[in-house]
Amino acid sequence: MKSLLAGQRAAVLVEDPHDGSVLAMVSMPSYDPNPFVKGISYQDYGKLLHDKNLPLINRVTQGLYPPASTVKPYMAMSALLCGIITPQTTFFGAPTWTLPGTQRHYRDWKKTGHGMLDVTKAIEGICGYLFLSGRLYDGY
Known part of the structure; x- marks a missing residue:
């Protein structure tokens, strides 16, 4: 190394x-x-x-480093274990997300977005929108 x-x-x-x-x-x-x-x-x-x-x-x-995508499986597992989502719950993976109350836009790595996906596909496709937007925790 x-x-x-x-x-x-x-x-x-x-x-x-x-x-x-x-x-x-x-x-x-x-x-x-x-x-x-x-x-x-x-x-x-x-x-x-x-x-x-x-x-x-x-x-x-x-060193202090942001966890980036390594934290996404843990976020998904938490939402699954808390009953907030199921493995069949679907989300729309948009190409951008705006932080509420601001003009700040966050782009997903995939310019066209990911379309409809479940939590497994969101992790596989590294769908930033789902994890940035808090969609996993709607109603939590």
Whole structure:
């Protein structure tokens, strides 16, 4: 993973899907921790501290990242378990959505929208409208 992420600011966490144990964790850019063992010089520490790429930050444990589409299955499962929707409930996946009370428009990745779909198809097609609009929780 380190070679794939070389030269980038990135975080990767790989978990075992069966028990959640961490299989791999990489934060880039990284730094050589060995100078800290015998005492790092003030100059070398200053270089690390003031590096614009912030190598001293562990992006896996300290970074703040929006969950994006990874949260959609959990939102869908919550709506299903709460009885707000059923697997057969259908929605219209519009191409845009406007935040109520604002002029802010959000576009779906699919310019024409997704048309009629159920929750499974919404997750498969990554239908942003359904999850952004709160349609899963109408009446909740």
